[in-house]
Amino acid sequence: MKQGLLIDMDGVIYSGEELIAGADKFIKHLIDNDIPFAFMTNNSQRTSLEVVRKLKRLGITVETKHVYTSAMATGKFLGDQSPNGTAYVLGEGGLLTSLHENGITLVDSDPEFVVLGEGRNFTLEMVQRAVDMILAGAKFITTNRDPSPKKPGWNNLGIAATTAMIEEATGRKAFVTGKPSPVMMRSARKFLGLETAETTVIGDTMETDIQGGVQMGYKTILVLSGISTKESLSHYAFKPDMVVGSVDKITFPLKWWV
Numbered sequence: 001m002k003q004g005l006l007i008d009m010d011g012v013i014y015s016g017e018e019l020i021a022g023a024d025k026f027i028k029h030l031i032d033n034d035i036p037f038a039f040m041t042n043n044s045q046r047t048s049l050e051v052v053r054k055l056k057r058l059g060i061t062v063e064t065k066h067v068y069t070s071a072m073a074t075g076k077f078l079g080d081q082s083p084n085g086t087a088y089v090l091g092e093g094g095l096l097t098s099l100h101e102n103g104i105t106l107v108d109s110d111p112e113f114v115v116l117g118e119g120r121n122f123t124l125e126m127v128q129r130a131v132d133m134i135l136a137g138a139k140f141i142t143t144n145r146d147p148s149p150k151k152p153g154w155n156n157l158g159i160a161a162t163t164a165m166i167e168e169a170t171g172r173k174a175f176v177t178g179k180p181s182p183v184m185m186r187s188a189r190k191f192l193g194l195e196t197a198e199t200t201v202i203g204d205t206m207e208t209d210i211q212g213g214v215q216m217g218y219k220t221i222l223v224l225s226g227i228s229t230k231e232s233l234s235h236y237a238f239k240p241d242m243v244v245g246s247v248d249k250i251t252f253p254l255k256w257w258v
Contacts, residue, residue: 003257004036004194006068006185006218009051011204011226012247013039019058020225022248027060029252037066040188040201042144042178042208044071044095044117068188070143070178071095071117075102077183078141082112087141088133090126090162091117095143110136116166116174117143118159127166134170144178146208180212189218200254202247204228206236214238219256223247 007013013023030037039051039062046054048067055062071094078085079102087104088111089096095117099106104113114130134140148158163174177183189199200219203209204226213220222228222240225247233239244250 001198001257002036002194003198003200003254004038004192005030006038006040006188006192006199006201006213007247008201008203008205008209008226009039009041010043012202012223013055013060014058015226017058019060020246022246024059026247026250027062031062033252035252036192036194038068038188038192039066040068040179040184040209042070042146042184044069044074044098044143044178045092045119047094047097048072050094068191069094069098070184071098072191073181073184073187074115074117074141074143074177075099075104076187077177078113078115079103085113086111087113087115088130088138089115089117090119090122090130091115091143092119092121109133111138113141114138114166115141115143116159116163127162131166131169134166134172140166140170140172140174142174142176142178144208145174145176146178179208180215182212182216185212185216185218189216200256202250206232206238206240210240211236211238214240219254221250221254 048064051067075098085104086107114133142163145160147160196217201209201213202221204223206228210220210222220240221242224245
């Protein structure tokens with residue numbers, strides 16, 4: 001049976017602008033042994049090519065076929081739901097590109113959807129316009145609900161905060177397309193051409209990567225090189241299939257691959 005991996009990035013492969021020790025060798029092993037994999041990231045700002053370039057700077061050489069973002073999941077979802085639909089977008093390059101590639105027209109008035117992604121270039125005036133559009137009947141989509149890091153000097157407000165602001169102002173709940181939503185978890189698997197039983201998720205966050213994998217019936221590996229700690233695992237009603245310190249501690253074949 002073919003087996004493949006959906007791999008989170010921040011906290012698993014790198015931390016900020018620093019490569020996590022052994023991550024480059026781990027990815028090289030996957031490539032050398034023809035193990036299908038894709039980096040699965042909730043960040044909707046970057047295009048897949050921009051992700052590839054960042055990884056290259058960190059010493060990891062991959063192709064765009066190895067990247068699947070929440071922007072890609074959002075574009076595919078809206079393209080399937082409403083072919084030739086329209087959207088007003090609060091977001092940046094990766095999200096704009098994906099929507100365009102999936103046949104969604106970007107408009108400034110009377111959209112079918114209001115789509116929220118990460119970004120620093122939209123204003124409070126644009127948010128107010130989005131609120132008015134939702135109140136007038138546009139459907140509210142957000143690429144993820146990742147929280148703010150709550151660290152001094154952080155340069156990008158977590159999308160959960162912006163989503164909450166618009167939800168409060170409109171009284172409408174956003175439909176979330178990114179992890180742990182089945183929308184992204186399923187489309188990322190199909191992007192790799194895998195079946196449910198062939199898919200393993202690697203991540204550092206219980207609430208997104210691991211929860212999403214468990215809900216979809218995938219195998220899951222939690223790494224402790226990012227957000228989660230071993231002590232925090234008892235707080236959750238679900239658990240990963242494997243817990244390791246970092247990706248360089250993962251050995252193949254995985255026990256459920258044999």
